[in-house]
Amino acid sequence: MMIGCPTEIKPQEFRVGMTPNAAREAVAHGHDVCIQAGAGAGAGFEDADYIAAGAKIVDTAEEIFATADMIVKVKEPQAGERKMLRDGQLLFTYLHLAPDPEQTHDLLASGATCIAYETVTDDRGGLPLLAPMSEVAGRLAPQVGAWTLQKANGGRGVLMGGVPGVGPARVLVIGGGVVGTHAAKIAAGMGADVTVLDRSLTRLRYLDDVFGGTFKTSYASAGNTIELAQAADLIIGAVLVPGAAAPKLISRAQLADLKPGAALVDVAIDQGGCFETSKATTHQDPIYDVDGIMHYCVANMPGAVARTSTIALGNATMPFMLALADKGWRQACLDDPHLMNGLNVHAGQLTYYAVGKALGIDVIAPSVAIKG
């Protein structure tokens, strides 16, 4: 197969769809790999690294879209890229189609087969191609929270780990899933006094079993949430209700009861945010003040650490990318129902129920589409 990887063109996107290691593996499997010149630069990979891995460097995205059987990317194709997609071409990337009718219609019109990272599943009910980015955002949250707490940034001027004779920062993590667990581990590692709230007792039992000595757990009733929030220096929002906007767990009125200069890091901002006063910010201008409480609400946190994020994503996508290249998408999906769950669009038809429901478009089952 000819596998192509163009430079990401979405603003502020520095990741790249294939690492040199992914290219090396694809070449070792007998495939040709084409990388756009400079595609890896934002993540710290030189063209020479790809050449050493056996890939070919081409100058333009046009050449890649014109020749590749499969396009491997990070972000959803932008309007100009969608125009270049061809009938029968395979696209493997994040798509997030449900809130994006324009992209959905363009992909349907292209005739391409589109497999979305975010809907590929695993045996444990997880989303293996979303998890690495949640791990990154979770581990980054205490780091940016610690920075936000610094006096010059408007914070309380509290050091995460304290010092001998001075207690540590109190950190509350709301939601103990992938983001919350990684956030709690790092905050505890920085020496903070950490409590994780969740509404799932099963999850709380797991966290207590595995991390009992590292951080505390508490049930996320409204009463517990606000009581612990009032005592916290840093609050990390990490909840997810699948398929729904994030619930608002701290209202504007309740900000008055928090410690002055406390920091809120709302990782759930990509689902609308879990604090009433959250609004999406960028890496250029990440924090703002509401009633003396500092908010950090960057919607694409992994972009801040593009190299780590690229390698983490590449580790997760590589086995699927190789299966698609080795077997062709039909056989790869027939052999792996979790990969089949990633199929969103095929030959002008939508194949993912939730997207069809959100956009009012007819859907056919992937098992039917695969025969077409």
Ligand SMILES: NC(=O)c1ccc[n+]([C@@H]2O[C@H](COP(=O)([O-])OP(=O)(O)OC[C@H]3O[C@@H](n4cnc5c(N)ncnc54)[C@H](O)[C@@H]3O)[C@@H](O)[C@H]2O)c1
């Ligand atoms: N901003 C970013 O760059 C970025 C990056 C990655 C993930 N995210 C977002 O972070 C959020 C968390 O993702 P995840 O992968 O950890 O999800 P997850 O499903 O692994 O965990 C979510 C947890 O929230 C808990 N929960 C749900 N409602 C709750 C409530 N009312 N109170 C307390 N806990 C509650 C669930 O029981 C679950 O354990 C999502 O919104 C995700 O989209 C954002």
